[in-house]
Amino acid sequence: MSMLEKIIQNLEIFSKSEKKVADVILESPQSAIHSSIATLAKVADVSEPTVNRFCRRLDTKGYPDFKLHLAQSLANGTPYVNRNVEANDGPEVYTQKIFETTIAHLDSAKNSLDPEVINKAVDLLIQSKQISFFGLGASASVARDAENKFFRFNVPVICFDDIMMQRMSVINSTEDSVVVLFSHTGRTKSMVDVAKLARENDAIVIGITAQDSPLAEYSNLVISLDVLEDTDVYMPMASRVAQLVLVDVLATGFTLRRGEKFRENLKKVKSAIKDSRFNKID
Amino acid sequence: MSMLEKIIQNLEIFSKSEKKVADVILESPQSAIHSSIATLAKVADVSEPTVNRFCRRLDTKGYPDFKLHLAQSLANGTPYVNRNVEANDGPEVYTQKIFETTIAHLDSAKNSLDPEVINKAVDLLIQSKQISFFGLGASASVARDAENKFFRFNVPVICFDDIMMQRMSVINSTEDSVVVLFSHTGRTKSMVDVAKLARENDAIVIGITAQDSPLAEYSNLVISLDVLEDTDVYMPMASRVAQLVLVDVLATGFTLRRGEKFRENLKKVKSAIKDSRFNKID
DNA sequence: AGACTGTATGTAGGTTTATAACTAATTATA
DNA sequence: TATAATTAGTTATAAACCTACATACAGTCT
Structure with missing residues (x-):
């Protein structure tokens, strides 16, 4: 303290x-x-x-x-505490506040994460033959981001931000499927249904959600980011950022587990992208 | 120092x-x-x-x-510096490192932002009759996130992560259109083309990208997040997080500018979502 | 009620600590 | 080699800090 x-x-x-x-x-x-x-x-x-x-x-x-x-x-030059934005804050002030709040939340998320759980999640992802990332609303972009990342790993990965597609997708699950569900609250009905459905079809469900939530009930593994949030007025910003960083962590764990040779492969994907860019020196 | x-x-x-x-x-x-x-x-x-x-x-x-x-x-109990992940780091270590690196980057991004530029961007967004968010690859999820946020404001907003759709979309721009382009490097050819096209069709272009990049050239307003990144092995993680937080900042600025009455409206949208959730007490 | 006990605060004095001023030694420079 | 400049140490002083003691006040017991 x-x-x-x-x-x-x-x-x-x-x-x-x-x-x-x-x-x-x-x-x-x-x-x-x-x-x-x-x-x-x-x-x-x-x-x-x-x-x-x-x-x-x-x-x-x-x-x-x-x-x-x-x-x-x-x-700590800036006191990374949760300072809420007030109605008459100027750009300078609210910019600082939002960044600081986000940082504070990331810090608390960092401390709340259990490395053992992360490790298990990576285990599951490594062994799966099909990874699905699902999210709705704000969490959809997190799922998309995860898809983008794991797609680069040359892993069979799918992502849907639509309930029907998600449901249809999980029906075809096997025991080699891993379904990763992003939901801050863990109380979005349709998400919980998808989790249930996935379990019924032998898929492994990783819930990135709140501990003790309905979604957590149906998850094989729960990664909870204890990010206390004042969800009343402004939308869940910090929780989503924490989720994104968590995706980075999982992706990194994934890469590390695959070993050196695989990291070379990453560079290849990367350089493939480079060709579609302006060259910096020309 | x-x-x-x-x-x-x-x-x-x-x-x-x-x-x-x-x-x-x-x-x-x-x-x-x-x-x-x-x-x-x-x-x-x-x-x-x-x-x-x-x-x-x-x-x-x-x-x-x-x-x-x-x-x-x-x-500083934790030295929020950019510590790169090493091949033999365990889950505990790489988790910490990634979070800390992200935090360090957010901090530097925070300090590099010019509130005046933020303010101008909010001005432009407020006055526009049509906001477009475009991004490709990793930046696509940022664009989606922005769409999601501004959609809640009941503002005409569109988002594409597909080059062709982006091009087609900007052709119909008017001088009341604002096109927000997310690109970390500012050197993705197709993005620059879209910016050019948008300008030719009288749209206002806000580039969330690197200063002095080709994309910046074609932008009416550049918001640069000076996030030094070791882009070699791992993907641009931190930059994307900084972009997301920036979106939060812009959205917040937008909300504040619209005044109290509008914030009430936000709550309505929010409560509409609530109905699709499990109730916490039941 | 009056003496007693304990806590809260202040005063005085001594000890430690830090710095200024000065001096000696060393090094560089003409 | 003489002179200036730099470097480091000695002495002296002032400032800061803490201990020990004293006083005042509040609550408690006889």
Whole structure:
């Protein structure tokens, strides 16, 4: 936990004078780390030992040590926290906010992922003879992206963003089929139906969705991205980005598992694309 | 630049004694920030003022100030730098690496964006009577995503990931049309052709692409995401994520510009979707 | 109610720490 | 070789920090 959060969390435990110190620090942490204990004490209108005690209460060795910790809290130039966009934000502000929110979410997604699950997913994908990526709405573009990636691996891959096609497709599943379903909530009826149908036809279902959701019920393997989202006003942006990065991870795992020789192959596909481009030097 | 990097970079400029100090600090930065100037001097076998001069040489006010800077360098628990995946990385490692790389890229993209350009783009989008999103390959999913988003705004929006359809579509452009082209390199021939064609038919072209690329030439407005990418082995992952977030930014700007009343409308679209979901409590 | 106990805060003084000023030594330069 | 410039160390001082002690206040027990 960052020092600033820690201060906020302990606000009620502090005594009157200590709270004064906390207020001053929270007011302007940047200037706090550049102040001496004397100046800080003066600004907070308390005595120097009070400041010192305040520091110790936060499990630091003393004031200099506290400053060090505080400095580290402030180090992340931008405080990647979830800051919601407000009605009167200018372009500068909302751009920053959206990027920062996305980054914060990616970070939390990163920490919530279980490498073991990733590994299993890669296992399943490697062994399958047919990979299907399905998504609806916002998740459709994630599925498309996955298709695009795995298509380059020269793997039989299909992708549908249409419920009927998805249903028809899974009916032809075999036990060598892997169906990857993208759904943030895991509560989209038709998606759950597709999962059910796929299972009934022996396919292996990987659900990239919320833990404990109906879709998760029907999945052989669930990869959950715990991305807390304020889904009320704005659309699920961050969750989709996290899903995309997850696809990158799976694709990378896939590539690595296939070994060196296969990576050469990747370069070939890549260079095939190059011919349709303007050459940079000409 | 981080303090540690700065020290490494200046290693040759330092004098003999200063280098001793640098070595000790680089050896164990963590312990350095917890040492007093005296102990550090002793460990480095130099005098205290030498340490002080060392600090000043690195543009800090003195030793305490230096420690603060150093502490901040070490703060970033995870060093969001571009760490490439290696052949023998395990799931844990490559997952972390990919997420961190993506985050690092988003951060650099965030910093490279010009809010003024964003604002202009939103202006253009707001005023247009017809928005087209075009992308090929990996960028196609970004275009789809943009379509999905703007479709919810009840705006006439089209999206094609097929060259012929794109060409046919832009031929019918008017001066009220805005064509948004996604291309990481800006060097895909057919994309550039579409841009050219669009301009010839009075459409306004927004290129989400590299500065100084052929595509940028034909764009009325270029939004460039300076995402340095090692495009050699793995596919352009990060750039695509940055593009997606950019779409979020544009969509948000769009929404904000339309004002409160319109945001209510968004909720309606949203609730229409809700009916196709399982209810959480049942 | 009055003494007692414990917590909260401040004062004073001493210790540590950092820096300024100065000096000696070394290196470079004319 | 003499002189200037750079480098590093010594001494001195001031600033910062912390300990120990003292006071004030609140709650508790007799």
